[in-house]
Amino acid sequence: MKKLILAFLAVLFAMLVLVLWFGNVKPPAADALLASPHATQLHGGDALLPLPPVPALPEEKVALGKRLFFDQRLSHDNSLACAGCHDLARGGSDRLPAAIGIAGARGSVNTPTVFNAALNFVQFWDGRASTLEEQAAGPVHNPLEMASSWAEVIPKLKLDSDYRRAFQQLYPEGMSGQSIVDAIATYERTLLTPNSPFDRFLRGEKSALSPRELDGYRHFLEYGCASCHQGVLIGGNMYQRFxxxxxxxxxxxxxxxxxxDLGRFNVTGREEDRHVFKVPSLRNVAVTAPYFHDGSADTLEKAVVIMGRYQLGRELSEIDVQAIVAFLRTLTGEWEGQRLQ
Structure with a gap:
């Protein structure tokens, strides 16, 4: 009996040592801020990774897609192009709480940026499109956006001899709804914004982040922001309840x-998807205000406070908020050799 008691006490002691040990271990991401030149590995999640280079895609398709992206004839009244809501000079968005369609029609959600959208695991806040091609077709047919259809768009575009020639050369079927969105999506896949200060930091340039920005990065990891905002987009790879x-x-x-506001519930009809949305990428977040699907936060500081309160259950101090915001500003990348403004 005495041996059994001693053995039992030994097991309890070993368990206590393990609890104390693991309870005092910091998250690997926090300990490895400067350790890896290519990624910060998250505890139980995907790594934070630098953006890949812009892919090499067929130049003719990219050029055709770019022209279509800026062509207002995709809308019913020839007044709105894709670039009207996804303004490349405004962080790839429109900086409005909700999109404005033709004839001043107001949409129901904030416009996500088109920059780096090719790396999202799904498109739209509610994830109803699984590809860029599906997403590109959505606004054309949405009555609050372009309010058109392929039956209306294609005859208008076929009046343009350059379009007819390009589609005949690039697509066996010529001009169709499918070939139009394929060209647009091909162009959008080139809209990556690499070389942010954070990307340079992840690649080993330790001086790319200032002490204050590095402090904000530590808070970002240790508070748990990276449990949802992770991967190459620092978001954009999962759903989460708001x-x-x-x-x-x-x-x-x-x-x-x-x-x-029902989010993914509108797609699946499942109660567990009520108020569930695609986690947005934090890439270029400093230049894409306002924030959230409803555009309710007009500053990055307000967005961080709300995220702390409703996603993490924390009331963040002003000092910590400012440090996190300083870090988030390091996620602004470059487009055509210039840092986004």
């Missing part, structure tokens, strides 16, 4: 719910 630790929709100034 309001994990509190009822955001009850507390926001505009309490009335609209269908867009």
């Amino acid at each position: 309001g994990v630790m509190g009822d955001y929709f009850r507390d926001r100034p505009v309490a009335r719910l609209i269908p867009a």
Whole structure:
């Protein structure tokens, strides 16, 4: 009996040592801020990775897609192009709480940036499109955006001899809804914004982040922001409920719910998907205000406070908020050799 008691006590002691040991181990990401030249590995999640280089795609398709991206004839009244809401001079978005379509029609959600969208695991806030091609077709047919159809768009574009020639050369079927969105998506796959300060840091340039930015990065990791904002996009690779630790929709100034607030529920009809959205990428977040699907946060500071409160269950101090914001500003990349503004 005495031996059994001693053995039992030894097991308890070993368990206590393990609990104390693991309880005092910091998250690997926090300990490895400067350790890896290519990635910061997250505990139990995907690594934070630098953006890949712009892919080498057929130049003719890219050029055709670019022209279509800026062509207002894709809309019913010839007044709105893809670039009207995805303004490349405004971080690839429109910097409005909700998109404005033809004839001043107001959309129901904030416009996500088109920059780096090719790396999202799904498209749209509710994930209803699985590819860039599906996404490109959506606004054309949305009555609150371009309010058109391929039956209306294609005859207009066929009046353009350059378009007819390009589609005949590049696509066996010529001009069609499928070939139009393929060209647009090909162009959008080139809209990557590499070489942010954070990318340079991940590649081993330790001086790319200032002490304050590095402090913000530590907070970002240790508070758990990176549990959802991870991967090459620092987001964009999972769904999450908006309001994990509190009822955001009850507390926001505009309490009335609209269908867009239901998020993924509108796609699946499953109760567990109510208020679930695609986690947005934080790439270029400093130049794509306002924030969230409802555009309710007009500054990055407000967005960080709300995320701390409703996703992490924390009331962040002003010092920590400013440090995290300083880090988030290091995620702004370059387009055509210039840092986004």
